[in-house]
Amino acid sequence: MNMFRQSLLFLLPMALLVAACNNDEENPTPTDDNEAITTATLTLTSQTTPVQTVTATVENLNTNADFSRATLTLRPNTTYTGVLSLLDKTKTPTLDVSAEVAEEANEHLVVYTFTPTTGSPASVTVTATDRDTNPAPGPYPIGLATQIRTGAAGSGKLKVVLRHQPNVKNGTPQPGSSDLDTDFSVTIQ
Amino acid sequence: MVSVLMGICTVSLAQAQTSCTAVLSGRILDQASHQPLPGATVYIRELGTGAVADTNGMFRVAAVCAGQYTIDYQFVSYQKLEQRITIGADTLTTLPTVQLAPDSRTLQEVVVTEYRSEAQQLLQVQTSLSGNALEATRGQSLGESLKTLPGLYTVQTGPSIAKPVIHGLYSNRIITLNNGIRQEDQQWGSEHAPQIDPFLASRITVIKGAASIRYGSDAIGGVILVEPRPMPVKPGFGAELNAVGGTNGRQGTLSGFVEQAFGGKLNGLSWRLQGTIKRVGYARTPNYYLDNSSYHETNGSGQLSYSRNLPSGSTVGTDLYYSLFTTKVGLFTGAQVGSLADFYAAIARPEPLRQPGFSYDLSRPYQQVQHELLKFRTFVRSDRWGMLTFTYARQQNIRREYDFLSFSRATDPELYLKLVSQTADLIWEQKPVKLANGGTLSGSAGFNGITQGNVRQFLFLIPNYRNYGAGLFAIERYANDRWTLEAGVRYDYRWLRAFFLNEQTSTVTNTTRQWQNGSGSVGATYQLNQRLSLAGNLSTAWRAPNVNDLYSNGLHQSAVAYERGNPNLRAEQAYNATFSLEYTGKRLYLDLGLYNNRIDNFIYLKPDSVPIVRQRGAFPAYTYTAVQATFRGVDATIRYKIVDRLTLTSKTSLLLAYARSTDPATRGAHEYLVYIPPNRTDNSLRYELKDANRFSSMYVSVSSQYVARQNRAPAVSQRQEGGQLIFTGDFAPPPPAYTLFGAEMGFTYRIGTQPLGVILTGTNLLNRAYRDYLDRFRYFTDEPGRAIWLKLRLPLAFGRS
Numbered sequence: 001m002n003m004f005r006q007s008l009l010f011l012l013p014m015a016l017l018v019a020a021c022n023n024d025e026e027n028p029t030p031t032d033d034n035e036a037i038t039t040a041t042l043t044l045t046s047q048t049t050p051v052q053t054v055t056a057t058v059e060n061l062n063t064n065a066d067f068s069r070a071t072l073t074l075r076p077n078t079t080y081t082g083v084l085s086l087l088d089k090t091k092t093p094t095l096d097v098s099a100e101v102a103e104e105a106n107e108h109l110v111v112y113t114f115t116p117t118t119g120s121p122a123s124v125t126v127t128a129t130d131r132d133t134n135p136a137p138g139p140y141p142i143g144l145a146t147q148i149r150t151g152a153a154g155s156g157k158l159k160v161v162l163r164h165q166p167n168v169k170n171g172t173p174q175p176g177s178s179d180l181d182t183d184f185s186v187t188i189q
Numbered sequence: 190m191v192s193v194l195m196g197i198c199t200v201s202l203a204q205a206q207t208s209c210t211a212v213l214s215g216r217i218l219d220q221a222s223h224q225p226l227p228g229a230t231v232y233i234r235e236l237g238t239g240a241v242a243d244t245n246g247m248f249r250v251a252a253v254c255a256g257q258y259t260i261d262y263q264f265v266s267y268q269k270l271e272q273r274i275t276i277g278a279d280t281l282t283t284l285p286t287v288q289l290a291p292d293s294r295t296l297q298e299v300v301v302t303e304y305r306s307e308a309q310q311l312l313q314v315q316t317s318l319s320g321n322a323l324e325a326t327r328g329q330s331l332g333e334s335l336k337t338l339p340g341l342y343t344v345q346t347g348p349s350i351a352k353p354v355i356h357g358l359y360s361n362r363i364i365t366l367n368n369g370i371r372q373e374d375q376q377w378g379s380e381h382a383p384q385i386d387p388f389l390a391s392r393i394t395v396i397k398g399a400a401s402i403r404y405g406s407d408a409i410g411g412v413i414l415v416e417p418r419p420m421p422v423k424p425g426f427g428a429e430l431n432a433v434g435g436t437n438g439r440q441g442t443l444s445g446f447v448e449q450a451f452g453g454k455l456n457g458l459s460w461r462l463q464g465t466i467k468r469v470g471y472a473r474t475p476n477y478y479l480d481n482s483s484y485h486e487t488n489g490s491g492q493l494s495y496s497r498n499l500p501s502g503s504t505v506g507t508d509l510y511y512s513l514f515t516t517k518v519g520l521f522t523g524a525q526v527g528s529l530a531d532f533y534a535a536i537a538r539p540e541p542l543r544q545p546g547f548s549y550d551l552s553r554p555y556q557q558v559q560h561e562l563l564k565f566r567t568f569v570r571s572d573r574w575g576m577l578t579f580t581y582a583r584q585q586n587i588r589r590e591y592d593f594l595s596f597s598r599a600t601d602p603e604l605y606l607k608l609v610s611q612t613a614d615l616i617w618e619q620k621p622v623k624l625a626n627g628g629t630l631s632g633s634a635g636f637n638g639i640t641q642g643n644v645r646q647f648l649f650l651i652p653n654y655r656n657y658g659a660g661l662f663a664i665e666r667y668a669n670d671r672w673t674l675e676a677g678v679r680y681d682y683r684w685l686r687a688f689f690l691n692e693q694t695s696t697v698t699n700t701t702r703q704w705q706n707g708s709g710s711v712g713a714t715y716q717l718n719q720r721l722s723l724a725g726n727l728s729t730a731w732r733a734p735n736v737n738d739l740y741s742n743g744l745h746q747s748a749v750a751y752e753r754g755n756p757n758l759r760a761e762q763a764y765n766a767t768f769s770l771e772y773t774g775k776r777l778y779l780d781l782g783l784y785n786n787r788i789d790n791f792i793y794l795k796p797d798s799v800p801i802v803r804q805r806g807a808f809p810a811y812t813y814t815a816v817q818a819t820f821r822g823v824d825a826t827i828r829y830k831i832v833d834r835l836t837l838t839s840k841t842s843l844l845l846a847y848a849r850s851t852d853p854a855t856r857g858a859h860e861y862l863v864y865i866p867p868n869r870t871d872n873s874l875r876y877e878l879k880d881a882n883r884f885s886s887m888y889v890s891v892s893s894q895y896v897a898r899q900n901r902a903p904a905v906s907q908r909q910e911g912g913q914l915i916f917t918g919d920f921a922p923p924p925p926a927y928t929l930f931g932a933e934m935g936f937t938y939r940i941g942t943q944p945l946g947v948i949l950t951g952t953n954l955l956n957r958a959y960r961d962y963l964d965r966f967r968y969f970t971d972e973p974g975r976a977i978w979l980k981l982r983l984p985l986a987f988g989r990s
């Protein structure tokens with residue numbers, strides 16, 4: 001009798017457990033990143049005639065980056081006007097990240113660093129042509145619009161880093177954290 | 190005078206050799222409800238020894254000499270009772286049952302008490318925080334409060350997040366029981382602090398070492414029991430108000446409760462409502478404020494209890510309990526880094542770049558967490574069959590983590606995890622049986638069941654999952670004369686199914702894993718003489734891999750790590766041995782605990798693989814890996830009464846932890862693990878003042894805390910492999926040793942009939958800049974500087990006869 005009562009009390013919690021389940025977990029939702037940058041495109045337009053327009057794009061930056069179209073083929077000793085475009089294609093409609101960055105320009109800085117392939121005489125200098133509205137000692141450069149000047153022929157990598165520097169922007173790359181850090185291959189011929 | 194004392198000593202020694210075999214036993218009940226008071230203490234003044242009442246209120250003190258004694262009976266929030274007794278030549282003296290009256294007025298002067306638990310029917314090393322020692326930690330988080338106990342540490346993420354660490358183990362290897370319910374609040378993350386309001390506790394007990402038998406598998410490291418004050422039984426209203434203010438962070442906490450017990454026809458019915466609010470601004474290190482380190486907490490709970498005695502002599506009772514814990518915790522912005530390059534740049538900075546002034550502002554990055562608990566408990570206690578308790582609880586933990594936003598105007602969190610846990614427990618506690626040979630048998634057996642469902646949103650770190658767990662256990666103890674022996678067995682089954690979405694095909698797949706295992710424990714205590722007792726315990730425990738160990742796959746932005754699970758991990762298996770020695774002399778008290786915990790398949794995040802490159806740059810990749818680990822250490826407490834009112838207390842915790850190398854070249858060699866607590870010693874001098882006028886329980890104390898440098902840490906190194914930079918060990922070497930000084934004073938001041946408890950505490954009084962090895966923000970910032978705290982406590986009783 002006692003055994004029976006005990007086993008009944010034993011079954012009660014089990015029954016409660018089974019009854020109390022719901023199955024929300026069986027329908028996972030897709031991954032959603034508030035701040036994904038999937039696509040970075042550099043568009044360079046030569047300031048010489050005939051006008052040369054070069055674009056290079058890195059895709060799927062947020063997962064496994066695709067660098068197959070990320071090479072800039074430039075002419076030596078030429079000055080280009082550069083525009084950096086950043087997109088988040090995981091959102092519908094696609095989010096224009098560079099427009100958002102331009103709007104919050106006072107806390108963003110795009111830093112360009114060219115590193116020639118070992119032994120190559122190639123050189124590229126990048127100068128930001130846009131300015132934020134930070135109060136003095138600002139304004140500081142933003143770097144979405146640039147002037148890019150090539151030197152001798154050769155090859156190398158152009159590193160593009162978007163720095164987020166809320167309240168600490170001072171015109172140098174050091175403060176803040178990186179939102180984007182990627183490389184474009186450069187061939188000067 | 191000296192010769193008189195010596196004479197007494199000689200007499201008692203002579204008695205010890207001849208007739209000191211008497212066993213004293215008795216029972217402690219609540220005066221009004223006649224319920225047992227587990228945990229109540231019995232103290233024989235002349236012998237300086239005592240015992241703790243078990244779940245039936247029973248206690249025994251072995252090896253007592255014949256003679257006259259004064260006995261003190263005490264329990265938290267009950268009035269102390271004093272009794273004179275005479276022990277004759279009988280071998281067993283059973284004292285009349287003692288009934289303690291509830292008391293909401295006295296400020297307990299009990300300091301940290303350390304005892305071998307009779308209360309939990311476990312012969313395991315325990316340490317607990319109650320009375321004045323607990324009051325002195327008011328306003329701090331659960332983890333921080335426990336740090337004062339030997340063998341306990343915290344792993345921190347800045348000043349606002351502290352996780353308790355027992356003997357070097359934390360997170361899922363520790364079980365926290367909040368009001369008897371296994372707290373399920375996503376403890377797997379190292380920046381996930383336990384969501385428990387410490388004001389709920391009237392006692393916090395820590396079981397050090399594997400304690401799986403009673404509380405479930407997973408408890409490889411230990412168990413933290415947050416025990417609320419007992420429900421009122423004396424008809425009338427009671428209330429208590431607590432206010433805590435702290436200078437660092439300009440923080441304030443208000444907490445209080447109201448309770449009522451009914452009389453007459455409604456006798457046995459009682460209720461309590463409790464709430465806490467806490468607001469903390471930016472913490473200040475000696476040289477700067479920590480940007481966005483503010484946090485707040487809002488908690489509430491309510492309980493309704495009913496119990497009645499049946500004509501048959503049995504008692505039945507039911508409780509309904511609900512609690513809600515909500516917190517919003519800001520994370521120091523100086524620790525926000527986008528990539529490994531940022532991380533190294535931040536480490537290289539001696540001070541954070543941005544050093545704003547003081548503020549209570551709280552913006553991204555922050556965590557918002559809500560923990561809800563609903564508990565239903567019912568019991569039947571019969572004099573013949575013992576006690577049967579059924580408990581059902583539902584917990585819902587919602588965690589939202591908001592990262593720093595750069596360009597989007599998103600209002601969504603980056604991480605959303607909702608964990609719903611349901612537990613059901615059925616426990617039978619045997620009525621103690623007296624055996625013909627004078628021994629006593631007592632024990633308990635039970636069933637624990639759990640199911641959990643987890644739903645994630647936004648970024649992927651761990652998958653959705655469902656799990657089921659069931660456990661059966663039995664513990665039996667035998668006490669005779671100087672010996673107490675205990676043995677327990679347990680069987681557990683675990684089932685885990687994780688759900689994954691293939692985003693290309695929109696199909697859902699799942700993976701199921703199951704584990705089952707048994708665990709066992711044996712323990713013994715031996716009372717060598719009135720002053721010295723020895724205890725030893727051997728136990729095994731296991732822990733099934735958690736969902737994050739198996740299936741993590743994502744960027745843990747706040748940890749600057751890409752974490753990958755290993756779906757093939759096996760369960761952790763622990764073999765735990767503890768030995769302890771307790772000496773209670775007239776002036777000297779010594780408690781020495783030794784432990785060795787070997788854990789096979791110890792799962793940890795190994796930082797040794799090719800970095801992952803994402804949009805923000807390179808991240809070190811970590812993979813959950815299993816090793817054979819050993820945790821070995823010593824906890825020592827020495828208390829010496831220099832003169833009557835002046836006591837020196839020294840608490841030292843030493844720990845050595847290592848893993849055996851699996852590398853074929855160095856197989857078996859010791860490799861150190863990261864985030865292992867360094868050696869530590871806390872020393873304090875406390876002077877108790879005489880009561881005067883309206884002042885009582887006055888004391889002043891000074892303390893120093895020395896924390897050694899952790900020299901047994903993995904080397905900070907990086908190497909080139911296949912053109913990739915691979916990081917091993919840690920990002921920065923352990924910080925140097927430090928010493929902090931503190932002071933405290935406290936007293937009780939009587940306003941009318943109500944006693945106002947006042948405690949004034951100062952920490953890091955020399956305002957020393959230091960970094961702590963166990964703080965994950967040690968790469969970026971110093972620890973908080975000087976802080977002065979004022980803690981007020983006012984218990985109120987009205988309408989009570």
